[in-house]
Amino acid sequence: MTVKTRPPTIADVAHRAAVSIATVSRVLNGTTPVQAEKAERVRRAMEELHFVPHTAARTLASRRTNTIGLILDEIGRDFFSPLLRGIEAAAREARYDLLIKTTGSPHASLASIDALGQHNTDGLIVFIDSLNEKELARLHKIGFPLVLMHQTPPEELDIPIITIENKSGAQKLVEHLIEVHGCRRIVFLQGPEGNEDSEWRERGYREALETHGIEYDPALITSGGFDDEQAFHSIQQMLLDRIEMDAIFAGDDEAAMGAIRALRMAGRLVPADVAVVGFDDVPFARHLSPTLTTVRAPIEGVGGEAVRQLLHLINGEPAEALTLMPVKLILRESCGCESKQASIQDELLSSTRR
Amino acid sequence: MTVKTRPPTIADVAHRAAVSIATVSRVLNGTTPVQAEKAERVRRAMEELHFVPHTAARTLASRRTNTIGLILDEIGRDFFSPLLRGIEAAAREARYDLLIKTTGSPHASLASIDALGQHNTDGLIVFIDSLNEKELARLHKIGFPLVLMHQTPPEELDIPIITIENKSGAQKLVEHLIEVHGCRRIVFLQGPEGNEDSEWRERGYREALETHGIEYDPALITSGGFDDEQAFHSIQQMLLDRIEMDAIFAGDDEAAMGAIRALRMAGRLVPADVAVVGFDDVPFARHLSPTLTTVRAPIEGVGGEAVRQLLHLINGEPAEALTLMPVKLILRESCGCESKQASIQDELLSSTRR
DNA sequence: TATACTCATGAAAGCGCTTTCAGAAAACGT
DNA sequence: ACGTTTTCTGAAAGCGCTTTCATGAGTATA
Numbered sequence: 001m002t003v004k005t006r007p008p009t010i011a012d013v014a015h016r017a018a019v020s021i022a023t024v025s026r027v028l029n030g031t032t033p034v035q036a037e038k039a040e041r042v043r044r045a046m047e048e049l050h051f052v053p054h055t056a057a058r059t060l061a062s063r064r065t066n067t068i069g070l071i072l073d074e075i076g077r078d079f080f081s082p083l084l085r086g087i088e089a090a091a092r093e094a095r096y097d098l099l100i101k102t103t104g105s106p107h108a109s110l111a112s113i114d115a116l117g118q119h120n121t122d123g124l125i126v127f128i129d130s131l132n133e134k135e136l137a138r139l140h141k142i143g144f145p146l147v148l149m150h151q152t153p154p155e156e157l158d159i160p161i162i163t164i165e166n167k168s169g170a171q172k173l174v175e176h177l178i179e180v181h182g183c184r185r186i187v188f189l190q191g192p193e194g195n196e197d198s199e200w201r202e203r204g205y206r207e208a209l210e211t212h213g214i215e216y217d218p219a220l221i222t223s224g225g226f227d228d229e230q231a232f233h234s235i236q237q238m239l240l241d242r243i244e245m246d247a248i249f250a251g252d253d254e255a256a257m258g259a260i261r262a263l264r265m266a267g268r269l270v271p272a273d274v275a276v277v278g279f280d281d282v283p284f285a286r287h288l289s290p291t292l293t294t295v296r297a298p299i300e301g302v303g304g305e306a307v308r309q310l311l312h313l314i315n316g317e318p319a320e321a322l323t324l325m326p327v328k329l330i331l332r333e334s335c336g337c338e339s340k341q342a343s344i345q346d347e348l349l350s351s352t353r354r
Numbered sequence: 355m356t357v358k359t360r361p362p363t364i365a366d367v368a369h370r371a372a373v374s375i376a377t378v379s380r381v382l383n384g385t386t387p388v389q390a391e392k393a394e395r396v397r398r399a400m401e402e403l404h405f406v407p408h409t410a411a412r413t414l415a416s417r418r419t420n421t422i423g424l425i426l427d428e429i430g431r432d433f434f435s436p437l438l439r440g441i442e443a444a445a446r447e448a449r450y451d452l453l454i455k456t457t458g459s460p461h462a463s464l465a466s467i468d469a470l471g472q473h474n475t476d477g478l479i480v481f482i483d484s485l486n487e488k489e490l491a492r493l494h495k496i497g498f499p500l501v502l503m504h505q506t507p508p509e510e511l512d513i514p515i516i517t518i519e520n521k522s523g524a525q526k527l528v529e530h531l532i533e534v535h536g537c538r539r540i541v542f543l544q545g546p547e548g549n550e551d552s553e554w555r556e557r558g559y560r561e562a563l564e565t566h567g568i569e570y571d572p573a574l575i576t577s578g579g580f581d582d583e584q585a586f587h588s589i590q591q592m593l594l595d596r597i598e599m600d601a602i603f604a605g606d607d608e609a610a611m612g613a614i615r616a617l618r619m620a621g622r623l624v625p626a627d628v629a630v631v632g633f634d635d636v637p638f639a640r641h642l643s644p645t646l647t648t649v650r651a652p653i654e655g656v657g658g659e660a661v662r663q664l665l666h667l668i669n670g671e672p673a674e675a676l677t678l679m680p681v682k683l684i685l686r687e688s689c690g691c692e693s694k695q696a697s698i699q700d701e702l703l704s705s706t707r708r
Numbered sequence: 709t710a711t712a713c714t715c716a717t718g719a720a721a722g723c724g725c726t727t728t729c730a731g732a733a734a735a736c737g738t
Numbered sequence: 739a740c741g742t743t744t745t746c747t748g749a750a751a752g753c754g755c756t757t758t759c760a761t762g763a764g765t766a767t768a
Contacts, residue, residue: 007496009723009724009725010724010725011724011725019747019748020747020748020749021724021725021726021748022726022727022747022748022749022750023746023747023748024725025725025726025727026726026746026747028725028726029726031726031727032745032746032747033745033746034746034747035745035746035747038746038747050492053724053725054414054723054724054725055410055474056409056410056411056413056414056419056474056723056724056725057410057414057723057724057725057726057753058724058725058726059410059725059753060408060410060411060414060723060724060725060726060752060753060754060755061724061725061726061727061752061753062725062726062727062753063726063753065410067453080435081434081435084438088454088456092456097453097455097474098453098454098455099421099451099452099453100442100452100454101451101452102442102446120409120410120451138404142361228641257641283638284637284638284641284642287582287611287615287638287642288641288642288643289642289643363753363754363755364754364755365754365755373717373718374717374718374719375718375754375755375756376717376718376719376720376756376757377716377717377718378755379755379756379757380716380717380756382755382756383756385756385757386715386716386717387715387716388716388717389716389717392716392717407754407755408753408754408755410753410754410755411723411753411754411755411756412754412755412756413723413755414722414723414724414725414753414754414755414756415722415723415754415755415756415757416723416755416756416757417723417756
C-alpha cells in the first residue's frame with residue numbers, strides 16, 4: 001500500500017490538455033459542442049490521468065445526485081431478491097446509482113431516512129410501511145419524487161404506487177380450487193396485520209366464494225403471517241379444532257410451506273385430502289414436494305416499473321398513479337393438478353429439449 | 355404537489371439562531387464545544403426549519419463520503435439475501451451509507467466501477483470476480499480501502515479477504531457420510547469453473563477421503579455449477595453411465611436439489627439408496643423433502659465482518675488479512691440421519707401416486 | 709493590576725465541479 | 739466590405755458545507 005495520492009481533478013486535466021476547466025466539464029457532460037481537436041486532447045488527458053469526476057462536487061454544483069434511494073424495512077428477505085434485481089437493473093440502465101436504506105423496524109424514526117431524502121437522492125422508492133405517513137407527506141409536499149410499492153398512499157396524496165394484481169390473482173386461484181377441484185371449504189391464511197397485499201388477496205378470496213355461491217365462513221380464516229412457522233401453528237390449531245377443510249389458500253408461499261408441514265404431520269395428504277396453494281411463486285415453490293400451485297408475481301418487474309415511474313417524476317414528467325402488474329396462475333401438484341408422474345414427464349421433456 | 359422549495363441551508367439555520375455558520379457546523383458535528391445556550395438555539399432552529407445537511411456539500415468539504423461501496427456481479431441471487439442483510443446492518447451500525455453496484459457480468463468494464471471508487475465511497479467491498487484484477491491493483495496501489503469476499507486477492511496484494519471455512523466444512527460433511535453412514539463412493543459436484551469456494555470444498559472432500567483411506571476416483575467428480583439444472587443433468591448422466599454411488603456431496607444446496615430430483619426420477623431413494631448433502635444451508639434446505647443435510651455458512655456474518663474490516667482500513671487501522679468464518683454441520687434427513695420423517699415422506703409419495 | 713493562557717466564536721478560504729456570462733473568432737448575409 | 743449571427747471558449751461566480759486562523763472575551767497566574 002503506497003501513500004494515498006490526491007486524485008486528479010478537473011483542473012489537472014484542463015492544465016494537461018491546455019484548455020480551461022469549463023471546456024473539460026463540457027466534454028465530460030457533452031453540454032456544449034467543443035472543437036473536435038480540443039475534445040480529443042481533453043479525453044486523452046483524462047485517460048492518462050485516470051481522471052474520475054468527483055461525484056459530490058458534481059452533485060453540489062449541478063443540484064442533482066444521480067442517485068435513487070430505496071427504503072425498506074428489512075433487507076434480505078427472500079422476497080427482496082428479485083425486487084432488488086429489478087430495481088438495480090432499471091437504475092443501472094438509466095445510469096443512476098442505488099442507495100439502499102433499511103429502517104430496521106417498520107415505522108422507524110425518520111431521522112436516518114431524512115438524510116436519504118432531498119439532497120442525497122433525486123427520488124425515493126418506498127416499500128410497504130418503511131416510512132411513516134407524516135414524513136411521506138412532508139416529502140411529497142415539498143415536491144420530492146416519491147414512489148410507493150405495495151402500499152397505497154395515505155390520505156389524499158397522489159403518490160404513484162406500483163403493486164401486483166393481488167385481488168384478481170387470489171380470485172383466479174380460489175376459483176380454480178372451486179371449479180376444477182370441487183373444493184368448498186377453503187381456508188384462508190391472512191398475512192401480517194394490516195398488510196395490504198394480504199387484504200387484497202382476501203378480497204379476491206371472498207369474491208371467488210361469492211361468485212360461486214359459497215358462504216363465507218369466518219371459522220376458515222386465520223392468520224398465517226406470510227410466515228412458515230405461524231402458518232404451521234395456525235393450521236395445526238385448526239386441525240386440533242377439527243375444522244373441516246378441503247383446501248388452504250395460504251396467503252403466500254412461505255405460509256403454504258408451513259401449512260403443508262402441519263397437514264403432513266397430522267397425516268393429511270396433500271393434495272388428496274387437502275389442496276394447498278400459495279402466492280408469489282418464490283424460487284423454491286417448484287422444489288417443494290408436492291410442488292406448489294401458486295400465483296406468479298412479476299416481482300422483478302415491479303422493481304423495474306417502480307424505477308421507471310420514479311424517473312418520470314424526477315424528470316418532471318407525469319407518472320402513472322397506479323401500476324398494477326399482472327400475475328399468472330401456476331398450476332402444480334399441490335392443488336391436485338399435476339400428478340407426480342406428469343411433472344416428472346415434464347422434467348424429462350424439458351431436459352431432452354435442451 | 356406544491357412548488358419545489360429550496361431546502362434550508364446551514365446559513366438559514368445560522369441566521370435564525372443568530373450565530374455564524376461555523377457554529378452551526380460545530381454543533382452539527384460536535385467538533386468543538388459550543389456554548390450550551392447557543393447550541394440549543396441552533397438545534398431548535400434546525401428542527402424548526404427541517405434542516406438536513408446536504409451530504410454532497412459535506413462530502414466535498416470534508417473529503418469523506420461516509421459511504422461504503424459494494425460491488426457484485428449480480429444482485430438478487432438467493433445467496434445474497436443474508437449477505438446483504440449482514441452488510442447493511444453493519445454499515446448502518448457504523449452510520450455509513452451503502453451504495454450498491456452490480457457489474458452485470460463478471461469481469462465487466464471498469465468504467466462504471468471506477469465511478470464507485472475513490473470519491474464516491476470511502477471503501478469498497480468486492481465480491482468474487484466482480485472487479486478485474488487490474489483495477490483492483492490500481493485502487494489498492496493508491497491506498498484505497500478494499501476488502502474481498504470469497505476471493506483470494508490476486509498476486510501479492512495484501513487486500514483483506516473474508517470467506518468461510520469451505521475446506522473444513524466440506525471435510526466434516528464428507529467424513530460424516532463416511533463414518534456415520536458408511537458411504538464409500540461419494541460423488542462431488544463441482545461449482546462453476548474457477549470458483550474458489552468450490553475449489554476449497556473439493557480439497558476438503560479429498561482430504562476426507564484420504565483420511566479414511568478411500569481412493570479418489572475422478573469418475574465421481576462432475577460439474578454441478580452450484581446450479582439446480584446443471585446438477586440435475588450431471589447426475590442424470592452419471593446414472594445413465596451406471597456409475598456406482600452411495601452418496602452425493604453436491605457442492606452447494608442448489609445443486610443438491612437438482613441431484614435429488616435426478617435421483618428421484620431414476621427411482622433411487624434418498625437417502626436409502628443414495629445420501630445427498632449440500633452446502634450453505636439456504637432457507638429452503640429444511641423445507642425440501644427429504645430435508646437437506648448441509649453445512650451452515652454464516653453468510654450474514656461474512657457480510658458484517660467484511661464491513662468491519664473495511665472500516666478498519668478506512669480508519670487507518672490494521673485489518674485482518676484473512677477472516678475465516680466458521681461453519682456448522684447441519685444434519686437432517688437427506689444423509690439418513692433423521693429418519694423419523696422418512697415414513698411420512700413415503701406416505702406422501704404414495705398419496706400423490708394414486 | 710498586568711501577563712499569560714484558555715476557550716468559544718466568526719470570517720474566510722477552499723473542496724471539485726457546473727453554469728452563467730461575455731467576449732473572441734468564425735461564418736454568414738447583403 | 740461591413741454589420742449581423744452563430745460558435746466556441748475562458749473567467750468567474752457559486753453549490754453548501756468543513757476547517758483553519760485570528761480575535762476578543764474570560765479566567766487563572768504572578
